Amino acid sequence: MSNLQVLLVAGTHGNEINAPWVFDQWKQNQDLIDRFGLKVISVIGNPLAFEKGKRYLHRDLNRSFSKDLLNSENHNDLEISRAKELLGLYGPNGKNASQIAIDFHSTTACMGSSLVIYGRRPADLAIVSLIQHRIGLPVYLHEGNPSQKGFLVEAWPCGFVVEIGPVPQGSLNSRIIQQTFQALKICLEEISKSINSKSCFPDKLIVHRHLKSIDFPRDSSGEPIAYIHGDLDGRDWQPIKNGYPLFEYINGDKVRLSDNSFSDEVFPVFINEAAYAEKNIAMSFTKKEVWRFDDCWKDAFYALINS
Ligand SMILES: [Zn+2]
Numbered sequence: 001m002s003n004l005q006v007l008l009v010a011g012t013h014g015n016e017i018n019a020p021w022v023f024d025q026w027k028q029n030q031d032l033i034d035r036f037g038l039k040v041i042s043v044i045g046n047p048l049a050f051e052k053g054k055r056y057l058h059r060d061l062n063r064s065f066s067k068d069l070l071n072s073e074n075h076n077d078l079e080i081s082r083a084k085e086l087l088g089l090y091g092p093n094g095k096n097a098s099q100i101a102i103d104f105h106s107t108t109a110c111m112g113s114s115l116v117i118y119g120r121r122p123a124d125l126a127i128v129s130l131i132q133h134r135i136g137l138p139v140y141l142h143e144g145n146p147s148q149k150g151f152l153v154e155a156w157p158c159g160f161v162v163e164i165g166p167v168p169q170g171s172l173n174s175r176i177i178q179q180t181f182q183a184l185k186i187c188l189e190e191i192s193k194s195i196n197s198k199s200c201f202p203d204k205l206i207v208h209r210h211l212k213s214i215d216f217p218r219d220s221s222g223e224p225i226a227y228i229h230g231d232l233d234g235r236d237w238q239p240i241k242n243g244y245p246l247f248e249y250i251n252g253d254k255v256r257l258s259d260n261s262f263s264d265e266v267f268p269v270f271i272n273e274a275a276y277a278e279k280n281i282a283m284s285f286t287k288k289e290v291w292r293f294d295d296c297w298k299d300a301f302y303a304l305i306n307s
Contacts, residue, residue, distance in 0.1 A: 014049025036192030066150030
């Protein structure tokens with residue numbers, strides 16, 4: 001019998017309320033979602049921010065899991081304390097140790113449902129391959145971006161984010177709830193099948209690999225002076241090439257995609273995500289790649305869930 005425990009997190013950002021709502025309904029009706037025999041713990045990532053309907057109180061909890069922040073004694077930020085608390089309770093060496101963390105988010109961008117992984121950990125690649133094979137979700141591989149680090153799931157041996165949009169912050173939405181519900185069920189079912197060695201791994205994984213993020217055009221005082229061009233708005237995951245309009249000024253002038261490092265089409269994601277304005281991110285660009293499934297991913301995943 002596997003000792004595997006799966007940690008499900010919602011409300012890591014306190015103003016993303018759909019997944020916490022689903023968790024709450026589940027708590028009131030344990031039969032709502034089949035656990036497929038798995039040991040599962042569900043928690044609100046940032047309960048204090050959630051109570052106040054804010055993304056965070058002192059700092060972004062989902063950038064608070066870097067080693068330097070977790071090891072520092074000099075920070076009094078609530079979110080760093082919460083990160084330490086979550087790890088103490090449910091971390092891989094915590095009191096109630098969990099080996100896989102799945103963190104449910106929502107976005108204001110037209111992303112649909114997608115999975116986000118951080119770096120190329122083999123066990124992560126295995127589990128997202130299973131889910132992509134099952135329901136076709138795009139996988140955003142976030143890597144090579146030193147300004148954005150310390151994501152929650154990185155502190156567990158295996159983990160990924162489920163990102164669903166578009167939905168305004170603080171707003172319940174039928175489509176987002178249904179998609180969250182569906183993704184949650186499939187994640188649990190696929191992990192459970194792996195424990196019983198019934199997984200059907202695909203022969204390939206399609207990833208959208210992070211290339212770079214760009215900011216809005218700003219004036220000398222830092223205010224945005226252009227908005228996302230209407231032709232780009234809502235076109236997350238759809239390919240564009242150099243020359244495509246990205247931003248528009250009030251007088252109609254345009255800023256077009258012009259990047260010599262982009263020899264071919266790129267796929268924009270998180271276009272106009274409301275929460276990223278403070279991070280100076282207007283959108284991110286990715287490259288679509290098809291990777292051959294590597295058996296070492298499966299081996300790492302099986303080693304983890306059977307440990
Ligand atoms: Zn979020």
